[in-house]
Amino acid sequence: MKALRVQWMLAIFCLGLAGVIAELSWTKVRVSIPEMGKKQIEPSLGQGMLLGILGGFRTVVADGAWIRSYVLWERRDRAGCEALMRTSCLLDPRARFFWENTGYVIGYDMAHWEIRKRGGYAKVSAEIQDDLFKKYAQHGINVMDEGIKYTGGNVGILISAGQMSELKLKDFSQAASYYKRASESKNAPWFVHFLCARALWESGETKKAYDWYREVWQKKLSNEDDHAPDDLEHLRFMEDQLHLALLQRIPRQSWEKNN
Amino acid sequence: MPNFMKSSLTRISWMTRLTFLEAIRQRFFAFLILLSAALVLSSVSFRFLDFGHGELKFVCDFGFGGMFLFGSVLAVVMSAQLFFAEMDNRTALTLLAKPVSRTEFLVGKFIGVWLVLGVFIFTLSTLLGIILWARCQELTATAIEVGKAPPELSITGLLSYTGMQWARLGVVAAMILMVASLARTFLFTVIVGSMLVVAGQLQWLAQETLLKPGELNFFSKALLSISTYIIPNLQQFNIGDALTLDHGSVADGAVTLALFSGTCYIVVFLFIGSLIFRQREI
Secondary structure, three states, X not given: OHHHHHHHHHHHHHHHHHHHHHHHHHHHHHHHOOOXXXXXHHXXXXXXXXXXXXXXXXXXXXXXXXXXXXXXXXOOOHHHHHHHHHHHHHHOOOOHHHHHHHHHHHHHHHHHHHHHHOOOOOOOOHHHHHHHHHHHHHHHHHHHHHHHHHOOOOHHHHHHHHHHHHHHHOOHHHHXXXXXXXXXXXXXXXXXXXXXXXXXXHOOOHHHHHHHHHHHHHHOHHHOOOOOHHHHHHHHHHHHHXXXXXXXXXXXXXXOOOO | XXXXXXXXXXXXXXXXXXXXHHHHOOHHHHHHHHHHHHHHHHOOHHHHHOOOOOHHHHHHHHHHHHHHHHHHHHHHHHHHHHHHHHHHOOHHHHHHHOOOOHHHXXXXXXXXXXXXXXXHHHHHHHHHHHHHHHHHHHHHHHHHHHOOOOOOOOHHHHHHHHHHHHHHHHHHHHHHXXXXXXXXXXXXXXXXXXXXXXXXXXXXXXXXXXXXHHHOOHHHHHHHHHHHHHOOOHHHHOOHHHHHHOHHHOOOOHHHHHHHHHHHHHHHHHXXXXXXXXXXXX
């Protein structure tokens, strides 16, 4: 009887020890599972996504949630649509598609839904409309920020966030900071440098915009096969607007067209 | 090796052989392995349903989902069924009347079931590996043509993940045998076992909550603390994506520690199971 009691005590001790080892193991493994977070799974509760949260068919469940979110998008159900879209983002946080489109829907569509719900564009005052557009745009940008973090700074999401800051918030400095991050990444598209310079220019920092754009052109773009003539044309426009002296301008290129 | 240990191992190996042969002949096993294989094979055809994921990720997810879902079902149902078949047919009485201890009986049953689960997991993994490798070759050629970065695929990562899944199923099977050694009916074992598997998959939530225990009262905190030690964290074995498609994102020693943790749980559950089974009236 005593031996059995000792065995049971040993078993309980071993179970606790196994728990400690499992805890150590989880701290190491956890960093490889970005979709795992108590706070992050909250939007998915009650959405029938248990299988995805448990660990199987995450991508498939994420796609299913996205398709279901379209139905709610058509019904203009703000809460339901956002919950399902966020669920897709949570289940596959490395996919650009979910973050970008969730941000778009929140930032571009939802303010219109709310205005219509409040009686339409004629009834809601312009100030309130503007406030709603900004509120939802900021919310959309916050979602995209999360996406940028999870995807390791995806260029597409950075550009989308910049675009939303520019179009909806009219915050050109914020837009420029997103475009700048996109411009610094390895696979930056050819047009993003101009977008950044233009946003800086629009924010009032004209000289800073010119200096930054010029540096990018001289260090990076002029070394490309076609020497990026469109970017140089934009730079020439800026030089004219800033009334720069001849010596302060980029020296004339042999291949440059005469205006 | 001492003689008593040698003879004990021989008896365990007999039990293992018997269990393995009985399990591998089951229609349920054949059905699940065919279903899972069909799922893995069909993943390539379902690509059109995919939104913006990498194609290899989508295919991987189908395979890993199959391993997780059907593997769990197989581990729960087969372990319980093989245990209760011996009880209901009274063959356990005949076996235990011979110089076979109850611990040897339980360990033999476990190893037999675990080997069958190994056949299941490694068959699926091989099939998935072939599909992924073939698609990776095609995608790499296309990516090079258009000047994009080719997709990453680590076959050794897939192998590590397969090992981890086998360990996970081992933990599940050991847990079910522990429950079975206490339970009176097959149905009770399957239901409680399934609930334990779900709890194990969600156990990390308790750990996360305990990291910020501010809002919890003493009772909830104590309950959560105990549950994190008693219920194994089965989510620690689910790092297939990171291992197979993004090998660099897995911390050094993570796989070894997870496998060690799984082994510890298997040993502990079998130990507790044998303690319960030794006191059970058959």
